[in-house]
Amino acid sequence: EAQVTQNPRYLITVTGKKLTVTCSQNMNHEYMSWYRQDPGLGLRQIYYSMNVEVTDKGDVPEGYKVSRKEKRNFPLILESPSPNQTSLYFCASSLIGGELFFGEGSRLTVL
Amino acid sequence: GESVGLHLPTLSVQEGDNSIINCAYSNSASDYFIWYKQESGKGPQFIIDIRSNMDKRQGQRVTVLLNKTVKHLSLQIAATQPGDSAVYFCAVLKRDSGTYKYIFGTGTRLKVLA
Numbered sequence: 042e043a044q045v046t047q048n049p050r051y052l053i054t055v056t057g058k059k060l061t062v063t064c065s066q067n068m069n070h071e072y073m074s075w076y077r078q079d080p081g082l083g084l085r086q087i088y089y090s091m092n093v094e095v096t097d098k099g100d101v102p103e104g105y106k107v108s109r110k111e112k113r114n115f116p117l118i119l120e121s122p123s124p125n126q127t128s129l130y131f132c133a134s135s136l137i138g139g140e141l142f143f144g145e146g147s148r149l150t151v152l
Numbered sequence: 153g154e155s156v157g158l159h160l161p162t163l164s165v166q167e168g169d170n171s172i173i174n175c176a177y178s179n180s181a182s183d184y185f186i187w188y189k190q191e192s193g194k195g196p197q198f199i200i201d202i203r204s205n206m207d208k209r210q211g212q213r214v215t216v217l218l219n220k221t222v223k224h225l226s227l228q229i230a231a232t233q234p235g236d237s238a239v240y241f242c243a244v245l246k247r248d249s250g251t252y253k254y255i256f257g258t259g260t261r262l263k264v265l266a
Contacts, residue, residue, distance in 0.1 A: 060226065081258065083256050084256040086254070089252075138245065140201055140241065141198075144195050146193075
């Protein structure tokens with residue numbers, strides 16, 4: 042089944058404790074992207090990747106890192122999480138210029 | 153920069169009626185548009201898309217209309233059912249110097265009344 046898989050789905054952590062949210066897709070998509078979704082603000086792009094070893098900042102990259110060492114994986118790293126990073130996070134992938142396929146989301150709470 | 157807006161944050165319709173959800177975009181060079189449905193606790197799901205060389209595209213109970221003159225996009229759902237209750241939002245693909253970015257509207261919550 043074609044899908045985008047994110048883990049963990051739910052996470053409660055404390056300020057400053059490094060965490061990684063993994064994302065994997067099995068559709069051989071070149072494009073991958075991370076978004077955060079907050080009430081009233083819609084989906085805002087954090088980082089995106091056009092292909093392996095090619096990443097770029099989206100609209101709200103501060104406090105986040107990404108890597109794209111393999112085509113299928115695009116982890117989101119929070120080196121020192123803060124409460125304002127409490128949000129619902131979505132990973133998505135697509136062929137270049139095609140529809141985005143989304144994961145089921147990762148709800149992160151930073152205390 | 154590119155912006156995408158939806159006209160109504162909430163839309164309530166009677167079961168069986170048709171629903172129309174609207175979206176406006178700002179960049180006349182945009183050439184690919186997508187509608188997504190997001191149910192509570194789930195990721196956005198693709199409904200239908202349209203490219204700028206078309207004005208209308210139909211799927212199963214859904215139709216997307218594109219008016220490039222006024223930069224307006226709409227999603228029509230025929231015979232709305234309780235299972236259609238969700239948040240709907242449009243996405244516009246922005247191309248810039250070989251990179252791609254999807255710009256999203258904030259969403260319209262569709263409530264289906266029995």
